[in-house]
Amino acid sequence: MNTWAIWAPDLHLDLAGRRAAGVGLRAALEDALREAAAGGNLPPGTRLPSSRALAADLGLARNTVAEAYAQLAAEGWLASRQGSGTTVAQRSPCAPPEPPPVRPPAPSYRYDLRSGRPDLDLFPRRDWLAATRRALDAAPRDALGYSDPRGRIELRRALAGYLGRVRGVRIDHERLVLCSGYAQGLALLAAVLHADGARTLAVEGYGLAPHHAAISAAGPATVPLPLDERGARTELLPGLDADAVLLTPAHQFPTGAPLHPSRRAAAVDWAREADALVIEDDYDGEFRYDRQPLGAVQALDPDRVVYAGTASKSLAPGLRLGWLALPRRLVEPMAEQKARADGQSGVIEQLALAELIGSGGYDRQVRRARLHYRRRRDRLAAVPADGPGEEELVARAARRGLALQSLGEFRHPLLGRGGPDEPSPALVIGYGTPSEGSYAGALAELAALLAER
Template sequence: MESWATFGGDLHLDLTAGRARGLGLRAALEDALRGAVRTGRLPAGTRLPSSRELSRDLGIARNTVAEAYSQLSAEGWLASRQGSGTVVAERGTPTAPGPAALPPRTPAVRHDLMPGRPDLSRFPRSAWLAAARRALATAPHEAFGYTDPRGRIELRRALAGYLARVRGVRTDPERLLVCAGYTQGLGLLCEVLREQGAATVAVEEFGLPPQQEVITAKGLATVPLPLDAAGARTDLLAGTGAGAAVLTPAHQFPTGVPLRAGRRAAAVAWAREAGALLVEDDYDGEFRYDRQPVGAMQALDPERVVYAGTASKSLAPGLRLGWLALPADLVGPVVRRKELADGQCGVVDQLTLAELIASGAYDRHVRRSRLQYRRRRDRLVEVLAQRAPEVRVTGMAAGLHAVLELPPGSLGEDELLRHAQWLGLSLNTLGWCRTPSDRPPADRPPTLVIGYGTPPDHLFEAALEALCTLVRL
């Protein structure tokens, strides 16, 4: 009987170690229970099986279990409660040793002004729930199985129409790939580029460091393109030796400038002549305020430009839904990489987004959000003009962030970040966005990159107050 009476139900009590040391059954059971409590595997308050249940699970006499419980209760490891049976006692909970010296206490973040993040309280819960109900009611049974790695055809059809109408993208459902956000899409493209012989990717001089990390993690080097008032210097691409370039034509992150028409044409001409690829990150393409819509660069040459979009800012990053409009010759290789990565994205969210777009609810949500974010942007400009007129504010014609250039003599960027921490502010600096380069950084005034999308409405004024305190230090 002892050969199989090793584990006690869900408690997973191993009696073999105690038995190997010559302990009797009761002593081995007591030893196993002490060990489970001592290590925290059975935390204080855990209700133990009755003696009848545990004896049946272990295949030993009920009296043996009852005597073990009684002994451990006397030692303070267990406690018997009227009507609740036997539980792990508080005094039996292990106490982890504290650190020799606690680090200085850091104030909690009260105001999130990190760029590129939406106001999550604006997620259209009611519209999403209604769309999910309609989508689930009409979805075919096969939708919930292993489906096309490119994504559900319902979403790809909806996206093809939406992107053509709103962003001028030239594609069709067969050339669209649904992925787990822009990060995954960029990673898949980099894998294919490396497989096809590329070694270097040109990127903008300032951008999001996580994207640089994705490129280098896939085994590709990066070379920075300088930026000016017309956007990235695409006229310099020919001298980079790159096999691809990643650009943010609609609203460069973080400077906010759009890529001028001549620079777009130069990038496409380079891609054609060099047999290279352009990746268009449509950063902030849907949130524009003071100018006419800037169409997607992809329309200039769909066979040389990959269009990359996402629902991370229009809806929420937690959905992990993005898309790539691919050149015909890249569909097969990229889809294969997606299939190897995770097979497919979550079907229910895809069906829901497709229904949200098809019903017009997505357009209505984007319009409402655009209006709300514009009000916030205008309020930010107003408050800074009143409280800190010496601060130069730029990069706000679109998107969810602004660039704040502080006057000469202000604190350095590292020191500003330390003070921001103590003010409960979370934000970033232009230096954080700089692409690694062999060239020394240009001499420039301290500059903050702050997002105005994240704080909920009731905390927005308090966030602006804390920001004004920081820039006036």
């Protein structure tokens, strides 16, 4: 039986579904027309076909259609006049739907000094465009199709060389998996570890709650690892009964401390002895201002350390480019997890970054960004650091149109309070987001805030 009638405008009448549910022919037609009129698919005044025409379209007896029309006219859904045919009746307007609940508007800030956000004006638009053109010109035909979920080999090869040269990572391109940003890579890795039996991941006592949430959503619970001025206290790992630990060794976020060499070694020793894994988030590893660069922890034991990096700070988070350098045993399950998640990351962005690295443009961009942020950091450091408590300062700042964050916002909810190594209350101030033209105003507003009494 047909489920639609061929008159203009087209109208879907699902009679077959109703018939399958045991509804009779006439009742099925009445229900379908009533639903179309009530739902707006048949607006008031719409002229319906004659009972003969509709019967022919639907393969029904004419009497069945005529009786359905008569019943709906009696109910007030249709109007029938001699010589004018049958139309959908005019009806009183329905009561307007309940308005959705009013949500408080997001706060509007004149200046944004929140952390973890780069200066988007630094993105090398011309260099990126040129690299994209060169990459597309050189790309093989199959590059734009479905490919290896680990990512394009051009970028994996370029990254293997770059990471070895700049960060001391010991890796070959076969053990690199490209992801749509670091956050996705972390979530996929947590899912792989959970499928392999991992139940708990240790995380630094202060860090990004969304990352902890991504781990928990994948299965493992998170347990906090205390930290002090030398970074995460990795000597405490044996007492946490964790299957892996997530660290930011180059630049602990948000306190800024690098992980002490003895604690780097302690983390790797723990992983070997406990048959566990270290996940190294190389947060801001390319940006350093007041100390010699530290090589990647991954170099101490590539079979026990996963190295994670991203182009979100050096280029832009909108590119969604991140990477994981993996122990060999994790490459295949990670590739499978990536394939299930979204198939593959964007190919054009991968090819462009590979070209930018190969041409030396990425090195130039990192140096440019490092100098830019060094200057901003020095200007921020000159602001007198004084004022009331962190929570009160954040609230006062919001009233002045200044977006700030307190250190307490990054505290793991399970971290014990009052320990001897507990960081003092503080503000976490980012200096990447404001445009160059507004940065001076942002600092002036911050200085005025701190001077309030």
